Amino acid sequence: MGLIYIPICSQNTVDLDSNIEITQTISQKGAVVIMGNFSKPVTPDNVVLTIKYRNESGNWIPVWYKTFIAANEFNNNLIATFELPASTVGIQNVKIELSSNSNLTNWQSIIWQKTVYHYKQSDYTSGKCKLDENEYTYLFTPKTSGTVAFNANGSVGSIKDRVTSQQLSKKLDNITLSINANGTLDNSNPEAPVINIENPNNFATIASSQKYIYQGSDTSPWEYSYHDPVYIFAGKFSNAGFFINFSNWVMPPEEGGEQAGRGYLDFKNPNALVNRYYNLYNYINEKLTDVITNQEPVVIVISKVTGLRVYKATGGYITINALSNYNTVNDYGYPSLNGKDRGPGSENFFLSNTSRASIYGVGAIRNRQVTPAWNGTSRPLAEVETEINKFINYVGIFGNTVNPDTAACIIINSAAQPDAVDWTKAPNSYIFTGRDKNGNNVDGLYIPVKKAYEMWKNGNYMKGNTIPSGVISADVLWEDNMGLIKSKENYVLDIIGSGENAEIKIPINKVKEGNAVIAYKIDGVVYWSWHVWVTDDPTNGSTYKSYDDVKRELSNGTVETIPNSEWGWMDRNLGALGGTLNGEGWNRSGGLMYQWGRKDPFPPLTNNDASFYQITGSLGKVVYDDAAARLKCKFQ
Structure with a gap:
C-alpha cells in the first residue's frame, strides 16, 4: 500500500x-x-x-x-x-x-x-439515507426508534434530541422537544411518522426545546460550535400565522437583555412576515398565503448559506426574498460583531402563536465551525443541499419518493460481491503451508499477474505507465532451498491464460521448506515479482498486546480496532523456517531481510550458525563464501 x-x-x-x-x-x-x-x-x-x-x-x-x-x-x-x-x-x-x-x-x-x-x-x-448525528447540532425526528416519549394518557410528551455530547463536545445531554399542547403520534405510514398537535386551550407555545443546549450557554453567549447552522423545519403549518424561535443569545440588561439576541421567523401576521437575527431584521416581500396553503406539508430552511427556502412536495423549493433594515437583500444569517463571525448563542426550537401544526422533524445542520481564529469557513452549498435532501427523504414528509441528485443512499445487497477489485491491493507475498484456506491439501498455488499490470497503471509511484506487449514468461528468480519450486528447465514456470488475466502456476516440493521470489517478465525483462514462503503454520505465536486500539484493514477496506481475542504475533520472523533457537532447523530461524521502500526480501549473508546462505535461480547461483570468515574476524 x-x-x-x-x-x-x-x-x-x-x-x-x-x-x-x-x-x-x-x-x-x-x-x-x-x-x-x-x-x-x-x-x-x-x-x-x-x-x-x-x-x-x-x-x-x-x-x-x-x-x-x-x-x-x-x-x-x-x-x-x-x-x-x-x-x-x-x-x-x-x-x-x-x-x-x-x-x-x-x-x-x-x-x-x-x-x-x-x-x-x-x-x-x-434508498433513503439514515441521518448522521455528527452532521447536526440538534436533531429531533419522531421516525427514529426510541426518541418519542408519551404521557400517561397516551399523548406525546416529547421528542428526544439525537445529538449528544458524544457527537458534539459542548452539547448538553438529554435535550428534548416538549409537546406542550395535545400531541398525537400518527405512524400509519412507518416511513413518515408525524406528530399532530392541536391547541384547544390556546397555549402560547405548543412545542419547545430547552432554550440553551450548550454547557454554560445560559450565562455565556460564546459556547456554540457553529456560526451558521442551517435550520430545517419539516411540518404542516397554518397559513393564518405562526411563530418559530430558533436561537437565543444571552445579553446583559444594559445591552437589551435576552430579547435583543433572538433569532426567529415571525409569521404571526400573514401579511407582514419578518425574520430576525439579533439586530438584523429581514422584511419579507411575500405574504404567507403566497408561500403555503393551510396545513400544506413543507420544509422550511433558513441560513446564510441557503437563504430562506420553502421546499414543497413537487421536489423543488421557493426562495423567499427580503430587504433588511440595513438595506441588504436576502441577508439571512447572524451579523458579524467587530469583524468576527457571531453565531446563534444557542440553537433551539419554539413553535407558538398557532392553533394547529404537525412535526415530521426539526434539525440544525452544522455549518461554519468556530475556529481558534473565530471566523469559520462555510461548507460548500452543494454539500449542504445534499444533507437537506437526505433530511427531507428520511422524515418522509413528501411520501416515499426519493429526491434526485445525491440524496439517495446506495444500499449494497447483503450477498453481493464487487465485480471490480482493486488489484493494487492484491498480495505481494504468499505463505504456503501445504493447505488452502479451507484446510484442503494442495500441491502448489497460482499467482494472478493482474497485480503487476494494475501497479504499473494505477500504483501510486508508477501511475500512468503500462507494461508493454511482448513475449511473456515467468521463472524462479531465486530460491534458498534448491528444488523448492518444481520448475522446468532454467527455472521456467508455466503461465495459465493470457494477458492481464493470466496466472503463474507455482508447483511446490512439499517435503522442503524455504523461500523463493517469482519473476514475471516481458521479453526477458522483469516487470514484477512475488515472494513465496514455504513453511508450516506460523500463526501460533504470542498474544501479548503492548498497545490498545491497534487497527487493521480488512480485505473490504474497512479499518477496525483488532479485537483482543484475535490479537497475535507470528511465532517466527518473516521467511524463517522455525521459531526456535535449539530445535531442528534452528540455524534458519533468522528469516529474511527487508529494506524500507522495497517490496521483496533480501537473502541474509549467513545463517545463525555462521554458515553461508545460498540461493539459486534464473539469476544464477549466489553464495557469499567468505561470509563466515568475515564474521569470525569481526567478533574476535
Whole structure:
C-alpha cells in the first residue's frame, strides 16, 4: 500500500487521485464504494474532498463531497458510496480532488489509503439515507426508534434530541422537544411518522426545546460550535400565522437583555412576515398565503448559506426574498460583531402563536465551525443541499419518493460481491503451508499477474505507465532451498491464460521448506515479482498486546480496532523456517531481510550458525563464501 504524492507548492485545488478506471456494463448504472483510512492534519483552512466522474462529453461531474474542518485532525476510516450513470462505453473514469478556499502548502500530508469496489446494477438499491448525528447540532425526528416519549394518557410528551455530547463536545445531554399542547403520534405510514398537535386551550407555545443546549450557554453567549447552522423545519403549518424561535443569545440588561439576541421567523401576521437575527431584521416581500396553503406539508430552511427556502412536495423549493433594515437583500444569517463571525448563542426550537401544526422533524445542520481564529469557513452549498435532501427523504414528509441528485443512499445487497477489485491491493507475498484456506491439501498455488499490470497503471509511484506487449514468461528468480519450486528447465514456470488475466502456476516440493521470489517478465525483462514462503503454520505465536486500539484493514477496506481475542504475533520472523533457537532447523530461524521502500526480501549473508546462505535461480547461483570468515574476524 503506497502513498499518493501531492505537490508541496501552494495551491487551492489538487488531485488526490487523478484517474481511477472502473469497468462497468454498457448501458447499465453501477455503484462505487471507496473506503480506507483517511488522514488529515490541522490545516490553515477547511479541506473539501470531492469525487467526480467524467461524462461522455468529457466533463467532470461531482458525485460525492465531504468537508474536513481546518482545526480538526482526521485519522479514521472513510467510506464514500455513490452511483455512476449508465454509459455507452465500458470504462468509467473517476477522480478524487482536494480543494480549499485558501492556497495550502501541506497537501502532501493528506492521505487516503483507499480500496475501490464496483457493484453492478442488480447488486444494489437506492434508498433513503439514515441521518448522521455528527452532521447536526440538534436533531429531533419522531421516525427514529426510541426518541418519542408519551404521557400517561397516551399523548406525546416529547421528542428526544439525537445529538449528544458524544457527537458534539459542548452539547448538553438529554435535550428534548416538549409537546406542550395535545400531541398525537400518527405512524400509519412507518416511513413518515408525524406528530399532530392541536391547541384547544390556546397555549402560547405548543412545542419547545430547552432554550440553551450548550454547557454554560445560559450565562455565556460564546459556547456554540457553529456560526451558521442551517435550520430545517419539516411540518404542516397554518397559513393564518405562526411563530418559530430558533436561537437565543444571552445579553446583559444594559445591552437589551435576552430579547435583543433572538433569532426567529415571525409569521404571526400573514401579511407582514419578518425574520430576525439579533439586530438584523429581514422584511419579507411575500405574504404567507403566497408561500403555503393551510396545513400544506413543507420544509422550511433558513441560513446564510441557503437563504430562506420553502421546499414543497413537487421536489423543488421557493426562495423567499427580503430587504433588511440595513438595506441588504436576502441577508439571512447572524451579523458579524467587530469583524468576527457571531453565531446563534444557542440553537433551539419554539413553535407558538398557532392553533394547529404537525412535526415530521426539526434539525440544525452544522455549518461554519468556530475556529481558534473565530471566523469559520462555510461548507460548500452543494454539500449542504445534499444533507437537506437526505433530511427531507428520511422524515418522509413528501411520501416515499426519493429526491434526485445525491440524496439517495446506495444500499449494497447483503450477498453481493464487487465485480471490480482493486488489484493494487492484491498480495505481494504468499505463505504456503501445504493447505488452502479451507484446510484442503494442495500441491502448489497460482499467482494472478493482474497485480503487476494494475501497479504499473494505477500504483501510486508508477501511475500512468503500462507494461508493454511482448513475449511473456515467468521463472524462479531465486530460491534458498534448491528444488523448492518444481520448475522446468532454467527455472521456467508455466503461465495459465493470457494477458492481464493470466496466472503463474507455482508447483511446490512439499517435503522442503524455504523461500523463493517469482519473476514475471516481458521479453526477458522483469516487470514484477512475488515472494513465496514455504513453511508450516506460523500463526501460533504470542498474544501479548503492548498497545490498545491497534487497527487493521480488512480485505473490504474497512479499518477496525483488532479485537483482543484475535490479537497475535507470528511465532517466527518473516521467511524463517522455525521459531526456535535449539530445535531442528534452528540455524534458519533468522528469516529474511527487508529494506524500507522495497517490496521483496533480501537473502541474509549467513545463517545463525555462521554458515553461508545460498540461493539459486534464473539469476544464477549466489553464495557469499567468505561470509563466515568475515564474521569470525569481526567478533574476535
